[in-house]
Amino acid sequence: MAEKDPHGAIITLVSVSVVFVALVILYFAYTFIGKLSSGEMKLKMPEKKKKAEAKGVPSGEEAAAIALALDQEMNGEVYAAISMALHQYLNDTVHDNESYVITIKRKR
């Protein structure tokens, strides 16, 4: 190769190109891995999703719907009642059934 290129121009051009190509490929590889890792790009995994559903694990949308329903059902009074009950229980001042067992009546 060097004999056919006495001025070194071809070797220089090819070599610089190869160095750039090698590092550009690394650039794309690491950008891709970085995006995958940071969650910018998500791989679709339908099988895993199905398995999760089969095990009874709620999906994101389901969890959001449950949270919304609970929020609508419960109001400030409920939170206050739970807090008071917990406070009394933890201070050992309530014995509505027996020691170390707490009962909270359901809201009607």
Next chain:
Amino acid sequence: MNTIIDSLQQFLQYTGFANMTWQHLVMIAIGIAFITVAILKDWEPLLLVPIGFGMIIGNIPFTEGLQIGIYEQGSVMNILYQGVQKGWYPPLIFLGIGAMTDFSSLISQPRLLLIGAAAQIGIFGAYVVALHMGFTPAESGAIGIIGGADGPTAIFLSSKLAPHLMGAIAVSAYSYMALVPVIQRPIMLLLTTKKERLIRMKTPRPVSQREKIIFPIVGFILTALIVPSGMPLLGMLFFGNLLKESGVTKRLAETARGPLIDVVTILIGVTVGCSTQADVFLTGNSVKIFFLGLMSFVIATTCGVLFAKFMNLFCKEGNKINPLIGNAGVSAVPDAARVSQNVGREFDKNNHLLMHAMAPNVAGVIGSAVAAGILLSFLG
């Protein structure tokens, strides 16, 4: 009585004083200068002290035939020098470098890899000029690699392409690496405007452990497939990094970046220094090699800074690159990155460029190993 006088005369003929030439004295003076600069200026002391003392060892004149010289087959120094001649010290150094380098900055900003690629143009610029100065293609390739600013890579390639020039090439490479702050600063200031020097780069995103583990595996497979001749250097570099990042090989990583690299650095430094025997080293070619090495460094720094400016043409506001990190593409880890940091802080005390400059800096290590592999493929 005559026997005693004859014995003394014979002994005197063996002493260094009797065989000393002015060339030996010059080389010993250079060795002392290396040690002095390393101690007083703290420039690459881990390399310049062993090389400097090696120069003194190698230039004590002696009568040949006693099997003590570095070029005498079977001598102790010759056996230690095999690691340089056969090129097995540089990959071991790369193993240690891989085990001590944090590639997070590069992983979080992969676009800065391209600056490391641009800085390698210095290697090929010097290659072309060396050809025109009368060096053979193989010698020119070995000389050009000085611009990679990577001592082990320079030794590895010159041991394969031009073993007779290795002493001059290695000393030149390490000398200029020590002089990185002196050589690069004026070029950086010349090629950048005040506004560019004040650019603040976006904080890199955090990098997960998984990415750090994937990095050396993917990096090695891709680069080695493109340039298999760079495999010894690339393989050990990425392997060392995997030892560091895997989290389960801490002992191996600590050995690679501690005792192992220290032992090899001592051996490589002393033997390279020893190889600069006056009769081999003080030639017109060595002067040319020093000139070409400097030129290679200048071209590499220039290309790195200019490429960073070029990339800015395509970057959105707020995502611009401070071109002061362009110099770090020449490798010379971490000194070149420190130069970026120091020059950047001269203009804005709160602008810390070190973290960003480490990305092109380590990309330069990969780039110079790839460039060495390419030159070996073409010229070996």
